[in-house]
Amino acid sequence: MNNPSRPRGATRRVGPSVNNAFYEDLGDRWLHAQDDPVALLRAEGEAKHAWVEEKLREHFAAPPGTPGGRALDILDVGCGAGFLARRLAAQGHSLHGLDFSRGSLRVSRRAEDPSRPVRYLQGDALRLPFANGVFDAVCSMDFLEHVEDPAAAVREAGRVLKPGGLFFFHTFNRNPLAWLVIIKGLEWFVRNTPEHMHVLRLFIKPRELARYCQEGGMTPVEWTGVRPDFRRRAFWKMLRTGIVPKDFTFVLTPSLRLSYLGVAVKDSR
Ligand SMILES: C[S@@+](CC[C@H](N)C(=O)[O-])C[C@H]1O[C@@H](n2cnc3c(N)ncnc32)[C@H](O)[C@@H]1O
Numbered sequence: 001m002n003n004p005s006r007p008r009g010a011t012r013r014v015g016p017s018v019n020n021a022f023y024e025d026l027g028d029r030w031l032h033a034q035d036d037p038v039a040l041l042r043a044e045g046e047a048k049h050a051w052v053e054e055k056l057r058e059h060f061a062a063p064p065g066t067p068g069g070r071a072l073d074i075l076d077v078g079c080g081a082g083f084l085a086r087r088l089a090a091q092g093h094s095l096h097g098l099d100f101s102r103g104s105l106r107v108s109r110r111a112e113d114p115s116r117p118v119r120y121l122q123g124d125a126l127r128l129p130f131a132n133g134v135f136d137a138v139c140s141m142d143f144l145e146h147v148e149d150p151a152a153a154v155r156e157a158g159r160v161l162k163p164g165g166l167f168f169f170h171t172f173n174r175n176p177l178a179w180l181v182i183i184k185g186l187e188w189f190v191r192n193t194p195e196h197m198h199v200l201r202l203f204i205k206p207r208e209l210a211r212y213c214q215e216g217g218m219t220p221v222e223w224t225g226v227r228p229d230f231r232r233r234a235f236w237k238m239l240r241t242g243i244v245p246k247d248f249t250f251v252l253t254p255s256l257r258l259s260y261l262g263v264a265v266k267d268s269r
Pocket residue numbers: 004005020023024041045077078079080081082083084098099100101104123124125126140141142143146147
């Protein structure tokens with residue numbers, strides 16, 4: 001598969017490429033595998049997606065189906081198997097899901113609830129096939145660390161947002177602890193973790209992401225960290241077995257040292 005994450009005109013890259021081919025080949029393991037780091041992505045999604053829903057409700061006041069509520073136009077960029085897109089569509093919002101991986105999009109379409117369809121598109125997040133200012137919200141969950149030019153991806157998200165719209169992001173901070181926990185921890189403790197699933201040089205410091213948002217005409221308004229719930233037995237069981245138990249959970253934390261998510265508002269100009 002081509003690597004769309006390589007910036008146009010780029011001539012040099014220091015260090016390995018991130019392994020985006022991994023998602024293309026996952027098939028239904030996206031949805032069901034527990035002996036795979038994708039199980040952690042699903043588990044983390046429970047915490048992250050609930051936070052996104054809460055921020056949407058706070059910002060847009062009334063959800064669809066309630067008095068004064070309206071369906072929002074939402075784009076999920078790098079949607080993978082469509083976990084967040086399906087969840088928001090189930091609430092009555094109008095969803096587009098875009099991903100470079102055709103294999104992942106096939107899984108998303110198979111998992112879809114026909115009564116709450118998501119419009120899935122194959123494409124590159126760096127050249128979104130949408131006009132300016134058409135979405136109320138753009139989500140980029142566990143995605144920006146998968147492209148060589150995250151600033152350009154953030155600018156594209158900003159371009160397609162309506163003034164006052166929300167840009168949601170989730171990614172990983174870049175520091176030695178993140179290398180140890182997120183890269184090495186997964187390689188050592190979770191079965192079937194592929195080489196270069198993540199690469200440290202593509203992790204993003206919060207201040208860098210804040211700058212990308214500002215360059216894209218957006219102002220970050222809220223941040224939160226996310227971490228595994230170490231207090232539960234499921235965490236320790238995963239370390240012993242390499243399999244992610246179904247009751248593995250993540251919790252929100254004030255610390256942005258490792259995994260973090262946030263939301264920015266598109267300037268009203
Ligand atoms: C870690 S997965 C995250 C999937 C989903 N957002 C989630 O949280 O479950 C990263 C996704 O980004 C996609 N991706 C990587 N580069 C991309 C690009 N330039 N344009 C669109 N999708 C891309 C990959 O195919 C993969 O599905």
